[in-house]
Amino acid sequence: MTNIILCGGSGTRLWPLSRTLMPKQFVKLFEEESLFQKTVERNQKACDSQFIVSNTEQYFLAVDQIEEHNDDHSKLNIQHLTFLLEPVGRNTAPAIALACLALDPEETVLVTPSDHLIKDEVAYLEAVERAKALAVQGSLVTFGITPQYPETGFGYIEAEGEDVRSFREKPDAQTAQSYLDAGNYYWNSGMFCFKAGTFLDELQSYAPEIFEASVKAYGQAKKDDMIRISHEDMMAIPEDSIDYAVMEQSSRVKVVPSDIAWSDLGSFDALYEELPQDSNGNASSSLNSEIITQQASNNLILSEKLVAAIDVDDLLIVDTADALLVSQKGSSQKVKEVVKKLKERNSELPNIHVTAHRPWGTYTILDESNGYKVKRIVVKPGKRLSLQKHFHRSEHWIVVSGTATVTRGNKEYLVRANESTYIPMGEIHRLENVGKIDLVMIEAQVGEYVGEDDIVRLADDFKRMEN
Template sequence: MITPILLCGGSGTRLWPLSRKSYPKQFVPLVGETTLFQASAERLSGAGFAAPLVLTNADFRFIVTEQLAEAGIDPGAILIEPEGRNTAPAVLAAALWLDKSDPDGLMLVAPSDHVVPDAAAFRAAVEAGAEAARAGQLVTFGIKPTHAETGYGYLELAEDPGDFAARPLKLNRFVEKPDAARAEEMVAEGIYLWNAGIFLFSVKTIIEAFRNHAPELIAPVQAAVDHGKHDLGFLRLDPDSWAGANDISIDYAVMERADNLSVVPFAAGWSDLGGWDAVWRETEQDARGVALSGAATAIDCDNSLLRSEDERLEVVGIGLKNIITVAMPDAVLVADASRAQDVKKAVAALKEKQAKQAESFPKDHRPWGWFESLVIGKRFQVKRIVVHPGAALSLQSHHHRSEHWIVVEGTAKVTIDEEVKLVTENQSVYIPLGAVHRMENPGKVPMVLIEVQTGSYLGEDDIIRYEDVYARN
């Protein structure tokens, strides 16, 4: 059996404003109806695959379980990284966890934000590399280049890939991201592949590789796993031990130093969606190269992406050429397609001016559902709140605000101090300042309500929690 290791802790700033630190691109349906994370989990499931092991951070743990449940996939384990330390500590933690139960098994490490249209072809490529991995090889997967890309690292093959059929080939070396001229040369030479950052090896082989090439990582990561705390089905890696691990990628820590390397070419289509130009290439286009998504209209445009993420916002382009436009309820991106990689500069500029749009998503996702602010004034705020069936907010109170809840869909079970009652559609309830209260959805369908807050301070940190089924501090 092959255990998929899904890495999903990144922030994806080059796809701002849709991808943000609070809700990054892997959890968004960028291409198609499912999210990139769900598509990755589905691609690595079925015959020959064990339940996936997921590495993520505390902020995303409930999003992970919710999206896996929607896809009908039960995770094998979910390891919570206390902080991002890059891919080498993450892969080692997964290997040390699996070493307890399946030291001879194979593990397939894959980012959860890639697009692979032909899932069957990818599974066939994995199977093609499995024998080499069982024989002690560190197998990586290289993508047949479709253009001279400067945003990827490359893999230099030690032999001609021929028809790029999926089979293990000897890897000569890793190549850093090239400039445009060198990228053109490498694609023309025909022995270079894009480095997809996907790896296949046995548990014992990769642990031995870490011992040989990055021994300084073994002790802190082993301690982080051994001293991890089980919490609501998650394993929280020990933060003090984890902080002692170097922040380093698996490429630098192990792969570029090892000599037991093989690469399997893959030519059936792939993208890491590393920018809006990549999203444009993966989105269906008309005869003039225009890709539309959501409430968008193009008039006399060429080679452009127009995308609206809110049905209330109609994006209209007239006479555009090579332009990317992405509209969110709280931010709009307009960029020349050739500058797609510079979107991260916009995020840095927004951080500098302390704009909340730099990192915060309009919808604030929580374990019980989500909410969004509809109107914000100096002493009031109006929110829409959606609570999943069977879910409950924490038992809490506020120092600075009172609240008025109006149920517009479903039924709410409301606790206010000692009183518990059901509030149905078109009914409302008042929560006085300082009252201990809780909202629950006892029904089988999502419950939606409008919350009106009034008070001197309306920040999300004005919450005193007394009980919480999600163990949030």
């Protein structure tokens, strides 16, 4: 069985903790583990191989976290991983179709999001085994989560045993309570199990445009160490979810009722329920440095710096280096409206943290104003940035530790700790770390425009020029 892991999503409901370039599945909320790492580890116990569908930026995050987890814990088998990169998301039906086209039609697949928390692993693996048995018989299987309360933020599945009677949209509070009282309604988890060929057959029957465009896109994809879909082919695929495109129309759908201590962590209120709490009900995570509370109770406090909370109750306090969110508990679904307003202002805050992760390492913005930007850059051993140039800025590099191999024009030279170099505007250049330890340096950019899109890549080890 192959586990297809859907790794997209922008994580706007957990902003400012989650950003487009660092969505919630990669944030290490639980004992220094991310939800993505937990997903990979959990499903390797049920599946022989894994197929990760991602965009380019998240691909590098995924590889880093898999390699890091494997080095630290020897838990993850990275030999049986395949990546498919989407230049732009077109929802779950095309993502799953493209992955299934790469597999044997008789292969059973387990489709899982990468950002769900499942605490009862024994019950989960039992549910997966039952779903696999139904899938082998030709069914499209969904996992129905036993509801714990009348949730209005989830879709529901009406069932009779393992037969699906109907799918229901997100209900109002009264309807959600009636579903809970009825006892045969389940939360729609967004997890599925079926044979690859069965899904493609049903997709062809009920969403032929998606099927045909996906077949064309996959046929023209670049296939080397990963599968890369072109932007043009991806945009040609109609956008739709697996639920609307197939599951709500097919007559071959079954449901496995699952009481697995599941959460999609779709809001800070949901996250509060899953994190450890002190005697006064204040919750925090491994992100926190320190919290001091005085007559404060039932708060969620997430921060990398010390937070003192006095005489406050039922608050969500989420502090990052560049943004602070304060909300009443119960109102965190409104966070997406804040993100919408930020996007309307063309703000970068929904997209990226002060520290950005790149395939070669990280950079942290230390200071920025009109005409300049100062960064701390860390290049991992054996990695190098793209061969590039800038039209609107020059750069000053100061090495703090390690040794930089610098290409500037036709010259290549070393810059050691406490030494510096200058890259003029328009000059072709590259930074490389051929050493055994991290290269740490300070970069001062000076120019009329210091945006991240002022870059022309001439060569790149990570093939970002193709996206």
